[in-house]
Structures are given as structure tokens and as C-alpha cells.
Amino acid sequence: MTKISAFRAVRPTRDKAHLVASRAVATYKPAILAAKLESNPFTFIHIIHPEYFEDDDNRTAPNTPERFNKVRNKFEAFKKEGVFVQDEREQLYVYRQKKGDAAFLGVIGGASAEEYQNDQIKKHEATLTSREEMFTNYLDIVGFNAEPVLLSHRKSEHVDALLNEIIQKRPEYEFTTTDMTSHELWLTTAEETKALQNAYEEIEAVYIADGHHRSASSVRLMDLHRERGNYSADKNYNAFLSFFIDEERLQILPFNRICKSLNGLSSTDFIEKCKAVFEIEEINKQAEIKELHVFHVYLNQQWYQFRLKDEYRNFDDAVNAIDAEILTKHILDPILGIKDLKIDDSISFVSGDKGKSAIEQAIDNDVYNVGFELYPVTMNQLKSVADEHKIMPPKSTWVEPKMRSGLTIYKIDE
DSSP states (O other), X not given: OOOEEOBOOEEEOGGGHHHHOBOOGGGSOHHHHHHXXXXXXXXXXXXXXXXXXXXXXXXXXXXXXXXXXXXXXXXXXXXXXXXXXEOSSOBOEEXXXXXXTEEEEEEEEEEEHHHHHTTSXXXXXXXXXXXXXXXXXXXXXXXXEOSOEEEEEOOOHHHHHHHXXXXXXXXXXXXXXXXXXXXXXXXXXXXXXXXXXXXXXXXXXXXXXXOHHHHHHHHHHHHHHHHHTOOOTTSGGGEEEEEEEETTTXXXXXXXXXXXXXXXXXXXXXXXXXXXXXXXXXXXXXXXXXXXXXXXXXXXXXXXXXXXXXXXXXXXXXXXXXHHHHHIIIXXXXXXXXXXXXXXXXXXXXXXXXXXXXXXHHHHTTSOSEEEEOOOOOHHHHHHHHHTTOOOOTTXXXXXXXXXXXXXXEETTO
């Protein structure tokens, strides 16, 4: 059973929704970020970046209580100025994002912290304690969460039927952002809310597709209230803001790898060493990877196909069957000398939505020496890793949709 909680969202007025909604700050180039802050007084970035217009003498250190208090104050200022309003009744929010040929339709609501702790909400990524502690402190001080965790679940005909009926109505929000992505949001009636909650109770488990640190920190905050002795079962901190989406609507792209060095090898020697484990042939740029355990490798302005030999395809667990792990085990570690992908600065990662051209550009500019294009992790692979309580290799997936911040803000302190 999957519990999805209704809540009273704090959200922008209809005329300002397109101006408020923002991507994660880290995704903006510095010049674009500055332009948004200077030209758009309504962008949510002003809340999470509250000191942009302040003198250096008044600025606080990042990730400190002083900075988090300024975030909260800026949020309260947006409410006072009428940029945000809060819904009068608890409800769920149906959201659809369209990007190219893909349409991502699902439900924004609260995911159960208790189900997270009971492993009904499945994880496939390890979290860093330091980041958990920092974000828990952030949530505790600012009192809200503005970016949903992405949760996937099996296809449900019951949920689909309800969603298809709801989206026949006029959406509360309907706008397109400058990255050519359209966004629509529908409010649910009391009857629709209850019907969706009942439909989700038929779903046994959900899987975190994106947002492991956000979900872990939210659950940690609930435990913190228990430690303080002020826990209450009816508070919003018993759930965390999430976007529930059918796994068949989710889009998983690879995180490709580019490496600065061949570890002292010539290109010929590198290819020869790889032939022990891979069948290798030259290909053109237009070729596509059509199956798991096949890599496309760019070296000296030539693309190659590396196919893992059959005798190396017997995997003892779900993690070892992930192509990112196969690449590390057979090439990055033993041949290129890259032992820890998290800290080695000789390797970088390129999201799969940028395609082969991004790999070529990095290599042809002589910044990197070799690039690896991977086949996307499948949903079944992701679920198998989570079900086995294992951890995916670093940077294994680039998951779409990427949610916007500020459209449905979840008040934790209510």
C-alpha cells in the first residue's frame, strides 16, 4: 500500500507561476543566474539565493543557520507581497510536463516518512551523512520544501483513469519555459483527492528515482522532533513533498563518462588491452547503442563499439549488471587507473540528453582524451538494485522529468 498525503500548498498566483518556477540553482550558468535575479523579481531563486543584492558586509556563510533564516524571511516576504497564496483546503496536485516528444504526468503529494523507514519506499543510492544533516537543518529552519522528490511506481490503470479525467479540466497553471518545456498543474476536488488516495493504496511500493538526500533529510527531521519530545502524528513533517509518476512515463538517460588520460598508454595499447574483455569495431557517429553491455567509445576522432564478451556476462548481483559498473570494473579501474569516481578529477560526467556531440566536443578540444557513451539503466535494473538493498554506481542515471521549484510549496511546520 502506498500512502499519498494531501496538503495545503503555498503557491504562486496564476499570473506569476511562470515567473516564479525555477530549476535548481546549480543548473544555471553564472551569467544566466545573474540575469534572472536582476530582471525577474518573482523568481524563486530570490528565496534560495536571498543575498544577491546585499553588500558583502551583510552576507552570511553558505549552509549556516544565519543563511537559512534569510531564506525563510525572503519566503515570508513573498507571501506578504502576495506573490504566494496558500490553498484553504488540503488536496493533491496533478502535474504534467512536456519536453519534446515526452509527456510526464503524475501527482504531487506527500510521501509517507513511515513507509520510507519501512522500506516501502525503495532506495538505490547512498546518502552522505553531512549532506543529510545540512539539509535537515535547512528544513528545520526554513519550514518548507519546494522541490518534489521523484517517486516512480508500477503502472496503474486505476490511477491512469482518474488522471485522464482530471486533465480534461482547465489547468490552474499552463505555461512554457525558455528551455522549451511546457508545464500544467491541476487542483483536485475533495472527491478526486480521495479517489486518488484510494487508487494509490493499491500500489505496493514506490521507488526513489531522484531525490535521495531530500527524502532522507525529511525523514531525519521527523526523527529529530521525536528526539526533542515535541513529535505529533498529525504534523506535515510525517511526509515529504513528492511527485508520484508511473515508471512507464519516466525517462532514464545515461550519465556518460569522459576521461582526461589514457594512464600513459597509447591509443593502440588502450584498444588492445580492452580487447581482452570486449569485442571492438569501428563505427560512425550516427550509430546507436541498441542493447545493454555495449559501449560507444570516442578516441582520436573515431567512434568504436565495445561489446562485452559473452563469457563476462554472468552477473552475481544487480549492481554488477549495471553498465556503469561494468565500465569501471573492466576499463576505468584496471586500465585507466581510476579507483574512486567520486573524488578522481581525471573523470567527468556528461548527461545523456547532450548526446554524442558533447563527448566529441570535450575530446576534440584536447581537454579530455577518451569518452564513453553508455546504454541507459533500465527501470527493471533500478528496481532490482533497490529490491536487493544495494547501491547504484555513482552517476548512473539522468532521470527526466526535472521538477521545478516553487510551484507547490510544502509547509513542513504545519
